[in-house]
Amino acid sequence: MSTTTRSDGRTYDQLRDIMIVYEGLDGVDGSARFGFGQTQSLTSVSGPMEVRPNLEQPSQATLDISVRPLVGIAGTDSKALSTNLKAILAPALFLSHHPRTLIQIVGQALCGTESGSGLGSVGKGWNATLVASLINATSAALVNASSVPMKGVICAVSVGRFPSASAATLVLDPSEAELPHLVGGGCFAFLFSSALPLTPSSPDELPPCSLLWTNYTSSVVYDDTELRQAQALAEEGARKVWAAMKESVSNMxxxxxxxxxxxxxxxxxxxxxxxxxxxxxxxxxxxxxxxx
Incomplete structure (x- = not known):
């Protein structure tokens, strides 16, 4: 793994500047904007509220998630991401505390002019870094709403892989300028919760975390060792995101x-x-x- 600086001056394990803004949007219970540099997403949370009879579940709240691209209408990528986001969030929410109600989450991409990220067309919709910003914006919006009980906070980061003749060259939080040069990568989402068992590697000042989801892939052959290295790099980055969220809540x-x-x-x-x-x-x- 290379320790040299990248084109923007960062080291391989350095995140871009993290931005968390609680927007205070009207008509919703919570909202937040999250960004890694210029890669930004906005999410709103509404509920628990009344649900239509055909969507009502007797034992838990109905979780409705929609994702909107920067321009155009939601395409296949956005709808698939909505499904993935629902699978990621469900284990972190106590949906059984509000049966027969609706929790509505709406995510919006706020970037996408250079790399195609955030556009509605198939194959160009959501790169791994934009997905990570959306997951973090959703977590921050849920904290801001404080109307849905949570088991913990989900934090996500992306990892990219540059082509290399020897060992894999992995970098944390690839920027839009780096995306065309990657041969692999993905988003890693972690659940931070005090209810999780402690591990020897868990820092004392942070709650333990566990991997919830990843879509890491590569156009070249990779093995379990590379995947574990990517996960370890992502976990370190996710801890920094969690610390930033904690500080933002204190400011809020x-x-x-x-x-x-x-x-x-x-x-x-x-x-x-x-x-x-x-x-x-x-x-x-x-x-x-x-x-x-």
Whole structure:
């Protein structure tokens, strides 16, 4: 594994700058934007809420996930990613705590001009780094919503493989500029939870983690040793993502306690109440007209 710097100056095991922003979107219970550099995704979470009878499950909440590309309509790649995201999230959520309800998650790509990532066409839709940003945005949005019980937090990173005549050259978090030069790679998603058993390699300041999902593949032959190396590299990166999420939650809590923020919330709530009252008054007038 090479220790030389890459074209953007990073070492093989270095992530790009992590960005986590809690957007506060209207009409949803939680939202977050997550990015590795310019590779960014936005996710919103709504629920638990009322579910249509044909989707109702008597023993657990219905998890509905849709993924939207940067441009165009959702194609095969986006729909397949929605299915994978549902399989990744289900083990981390206590869906049985809210039976006969709906939890709705909507993910949106915020990049995709250079490499084709985030476009709706088949084969160009979602590279591994963009998938990782979407998974992390979803985890952050669920934490922001705090309405769905969670077993832990899911953190994801991508690993790429450069062509090499000898040992595999693996790099963490490949950028858009590096994607055309890769011969393999994939996304690795880990569940961080204090409920998991401790391992000798678990740092004291972090909860233990376990691999939930990966789509690592290569156009050249690779063995289990390479896969284990890629997983170990990804786990180190995922720990950094978890630390960044923990720090972002602390900042979010401080922001919520800020008087200026509370004044903003109060003004927003007052405006919404006035709007609802106005709508109610208009509705009463209409009812009077109907009675006449």
């Amino acid at each position: 809590e401080r922001t919520a306690q800020c008087p200026a923020f509370n004044r903003f919330k109060s003004a927003k709530t007052e405006s919404r109440v006035k709007k609802d009252t106005k709508n109610l008054s208009e509705s009463e007038v209409d009812d009077d007209k109907m009675e006449i």
